[in-house]
Amino acid sequence: MTSRKPIRKAVFPVAGLGTRFLPATKAIPKEMLPIVDRPLIQYAVDEAREAGIEQMIFVTGRGKSAIEDHFDIAYELEVTMTQRGKDLSVLGPTRLMPGNCAYVRQQEPLGLGHAIWCARDIIGDEPFAILLPDELMHGRPGCLAQMVEAYDQVGGNLVSVLEVPREDVSSYGVIAPGAEVSASLTEVTGLVEKPAAADAPSNKIISGRYILQSEVMRTLEDQEKGAGGEIQLTDAMARMIGTQPFHAVTFAGRRFDCGSKAGFVEATLALALEREDLGAEVRAMAERELGRST
Numbered sequence: 330m331t332s333r334k335p336i337r338k339a340v341f342p343v344a345g346l347g348t349r350f351l352p353a354t355k356a357i358p359k360e361m362l363p364i365v366d367r368p369l370i371q372y373a374v375d376e377a378r379e380a381g382i383e384q385m386i387f388v389t390g391r392g393k394s395a396i397e398d399h400f401d402i403a404y405e406l407e408v409t410m411t412q413r414g415k416d417l418s419v420l421g422p423t424r425l426m427p428g429n430c431a432y433v434r435q436q437e438p439l440g441l442g443h444a445i446w447c448a449r450d451i452i453g454d455e456p457f458a459i460l461l462p463d464e465l466m467h468g469r470p471g472c473l474a475q476m477v478e479a480y481d482q483v484g485g486n487l488v489s490v491l492e493v494p495r496e497d498v499s500s501y502g503v504i505a506p507g508a509e510v511s512a513s514l515t516e517v518t519g520l521v522e523k524p525a526a527a528d529a530p531s532n533k534i535i536s537g538r539y540i541l542q543s544e545v546m547r548t549l550e551d552q553e554k555g556a557g558g559e560i561q562l563t564d565a566m567a568r569m570i571g572t573q574p575f576h577a578v579t580f581a582g583r584r585f586d587c588g589s590k591a592g593f594v595e596a597t598l599a600l601a602l603e604r605e606d607l608g609a610e611v612r613a614m615a616e617r618e619l620g621r622s623t
């Protein structure tokens with residue numbers, strides 16, 4: 330038995346404009362773009378649910394109401410489908426329990442740290458998770474479930490990490506690794522947001538999953554602007570190192586960067602190839618396409 334407070338709440342920052350995917354994202358949120366037949370946000374919510382999260386908190390912005398509709402009952406659709414004898418189970422994952430889903434708005438795009446801080450009143454004094462939906466983490470158990478398991482061991486704060494080529498680190502938050510607890514769990518002694526490759530403390534980047542203590546909200550309160558002129562979550566976390574345990578979990582699974590077009594296509598292909606109902610057909614198509622381009 331552990332006396333640690335369980336991780337019951339997760340924050341999903343979804344206020345970004347998604348300009349990299351224009352014109353697709355002119356009228357629909359980037360998080361609603363589908364990988365095969367599930368919107369990107371659904372993968373993150375399913376991952377959170379699998380890890381035991383009960384309350385989903387979305388930090389949204391203008392033009393994001395499709396996300397709220399997605400996690401609501403589509404009354405007319407369900408009535409019509411029922412009348413036609415269609416199976417409604419496909420909608421199951423879009424159902425969140427009454428009251429277990431909250432939306433707060435980030436009015437201005439002031440950075441990830443600011444977006445998280447917008448959820449402070451709903452978080453209260455509980456530890457919580459953060460999932461960046463652009464990062465599609467694919468594995469069994471899911472990335473957050475693996476982190477919750479590590480949290481049960483070491484408590485405190487955790488980030489998920491993975492290794493990238495050194496020249497790529499400047500797009501990410503980077504950890505300074507300390508002592509190894511196990512093959513997949515390392516202490517964190519420092520954090521830097523978007524360092525130049527030459528200044529980076531390692532090539533281990535934060536891959537968009539966090540378990541944090543509520544004190545981070547108070548740290549964010551007076552956080553100065555950092556990389557890109559934005560209030561950075563990484564900077565606030567860095568200030569907590571030394572006052573609370575801080576660890577990094579190396580995810581055993583695959584990560585797709587769905588914030589980039591190529592990563593989005595890669596995720597679509599990889600997940601389609603794995604599907605029982607589609608895999609063989611998509612493989613044959615992919616092989617035909619590759620044959621054509623050579």
Ligand code: G1P
Nearest residue numbers: 441464501502534535536537563
């Ligand atoms: C954010 C975080 C960064 C992290 C990255 C993962 O950056 O600030 O630390 O490594 O997500 O995708 P952004 O992609 O918002 O610039």
